[in-house]
Amino acid sequence: MSEHDDRIRRLLAEARHDGPIPPDVARRMDGAIADLQADRPVRSTVADLAAARRRRRARGLLVAAAAVVVAGIGIDQLRGADLGGGGADGGSSSSVAGDQADPGAESGAGGGAGQQPASEPSSRAFDGEPARLDARSFAREAAKLRESVAARNQTDYGSHQSLDATDGLMAAPAPTCSLPAVGRGRVVAVRYDGAPGALVFRRPTGDSQVVDLYLCGRGEPVRSVTLPAP
Amino acid sequence: MTPQELEDASDHELLRAHVDGDPFAFGALFQRHRDRLWAVAVRTMGNREDAADGLQDGLVAAYRRAGTFRGDSAVTTWLHRVVVNACLDRLRAAKVRRAEPLPDDLEEYRGRGSIASASDEDPADRSVGAERSRLVLTALQQLPDEQRAALVLVDMEGYPVAEAAAMLDCAVGTVKSRCSRGRGRLAELLAPLLEEGEGEADHALPRNPDPAGPVESDDAPRGPPA
Numbered sequence: 001m002s003e004h005d006d007r008i009r010r011l012l013a014e015a016r017h018d019g020p021i022p023p024d025v026a027r028r029m030d031g032a033i034a035d036l037q038a039d040r041p042v043r044s045t046v047a048d049l050a051a052a053r054r055r056r057r058a059r060g061l062l063v064a065a066a067a068v069v070v071a072g073i074g075i076d077q078l079r080g081a082d083l084g085g086g087g088a089d090g091g092s093s094s095s096v097a098g099d100q101a102d103p104g105a106e107s108g109a110g111g112g113a114g115q116q117p118a119s120e121p122s123s124r125a126f127d128g129e130p131a132r133l134d135a136r137s138f139a140r141e142a143a144k145l146r147e148s149v150a151a152r153n154q155t156d157y158g159s160h161q162s163l164d165a166t167d168g169l170m171a172a173p174a175p176t177c178s179l180p181a182v183g184r185g186r187v188v189a190v191r192y193d194g195a196p197g198a199l200v201f202r203r204p205t206g207d208s209q210v211v212d213l214y215l216c217g218r219g220e221p222v223r224s225v226t227l228p229a230p
Numbered sequence: 231m232t233p234q235e236l237e238d239a240s241d242h243e244l245l246r247a248h249v250d251g252d253p254f255a256f257g258a259l260f261q262r263h264r265d266r267l268w269a270v271a272v273r274t275m276g277n278r279e280d281a282a283d284g285l286q287d288g289l290v291a292a293y294r295r296a297g298t299f300r301g302d303s304a305v306t307t308w309l310h311r312v313v314v315n316a317c318l319d320r321l322r323a324a325k326v327r328r329a330e331p332l333p334d335d336l337e338e339y340r341g342r343g344s345i346a347s348a349s350d351e352d353p354a355d356r357s358v359g360a361e362r363s364r365l366v367l368t369a370l371q372q373l374p375d376e377q378r379a380a381l382v383l384v385d386m387e388g389y390p391v392a393e394a395a396a397m398l399d400c401a402v403g404t405v406k407s408r409c410s411r412g413r414g415r416l417a418e419l420l421a422p423l424l425e426e427g428e429g430e431a432d433h434a435l436p437r438n439p440d441p442a443g444p445v446e447s448d449d450a451p452r453g454p455p456a
Contacts, residue, residue: 004417005410007424012370012385012416015363017269025282029264032286033257036293042286139261143233207253227233228254 023222030224130189139225204229241305267313273382274317276371288313310397321375369419377412
């Protein structure tokens with residue numbers, strides 16, 4: 001191999017792409033997999049997804065007309081323990097976030113007693129610290145968080161029924177931030193790699209459930225994952 | 231599979247589970263390898279939009295054709311093959327943005343990755359490195375698609391030639407030939423950079439010239455006496 005070849009190889013190695021897949025591309029790929037699983041046509045561009053989100057958000061804004069305030073949730077079971085620890089000791093009040101009304105969607109499971117009036121903020125404040133998620137194990141931790149929260153509430157988390165407005169609510173701790181309307185789903189405050197935000201657990205479709213991650217100050221979900229339906 | 235089982239399963243087990251109808255196995259498999267697949271796609275396609283299209287094409291193809299995987303190679307090799315072929319198909323079909331001067335991720339990823347990863351690196355060195363990579367990537371986009379794909383896999387991603395050949399679905403000799411021709415073309419395109427590097431090397435390692443050898447006669451050697 002010539003000296004030039006060696007030099008070219010070094011230059012190419014230096015120019016390799018080392019960063020992770022960008023969040024918007026990862027979201028698009030997650031969406032494609034979800035489409036394939038649901039046997040739907042696969043959406044082809046990020047722009048399509050963004051447009052769909054904008055439409056969904058606009059529908060929500062017509063009625064919701066208010067920003068969603070997300071605050072920490074009381075997951076004291078999770079504090080000091082692994083996220084998926086299961087929280088078997090039950091005990092205190094539940095710690096799940098609420099649903100957000102989406103007039104464009106069918107009402108889920110009869111609407112539930114806790115369905116919020118559309119003009120009210122649609123997430124709730126909870127005591128305790130938000131669950132901490134690590135980007136490297138996002139899917140696993142999201143699944144464990146769902147299990148922990150469901151166990152705590154003694155509810156079928158996938159049923160998409162609203163919780164009573166007072167269920168598990170305590171004084172709102174920091175961090176608090178505003179999110180745009182995030183569509184229908186259960187909102188659970190989290191810290192993602194240290195950044196405050198919220199997971200939105202969508203209504204399960206068939207055997208799967210999409211979970212979107214929103215970060216404070218960002219109008220679009222920064223990450224999504226499809227989990228087995230609970 | 232439960233989330234824990236998905237995490238613990240091997241690549242082969244995940245692909246098998248997907249073929250057998252597990253709705254989450256493919257997602258778990260793809261998530262494991264997507265960063266590296268993305269790296270190959272973005273360097274092969276030259277810009278992130280086309281790379282995302284190519285990666286998605288590959289993802290869909292892999293999802294649907296998983297049953298054709300024979301198990302005679304690593305799953306990751308097969309995934310790379312599907313994604314690279316999807317990218318090349320797109321390039322062949324559209325000849326997209328061959329003149330696009332730059333992959334746009336250099337700016338996007340400023341501050342991380344190989345170009346500018348070390349926080350204690352001198353900013354001037356980092357800037358020089360970024361500029362050098364920009365020139366290299368610009369030149370890379372001028373190569374024929376197959377040569378570029380071979381160089382991305384072998385010289386950028388560091389795959390052995392045999393594995394790259396499996397990914398590209400061609401003979402080992404073909405990969406070697408494509409790499410060789412590609413490097414030769416890059417050497418022409420990057421001649422100023424290479425000369426600069428040689429200059430730096432000379433500057434970095436000053437030394438005396440080699441001692442002159444014995445003086446040779448310009449006369450033609452004499453033959454034996456007639």
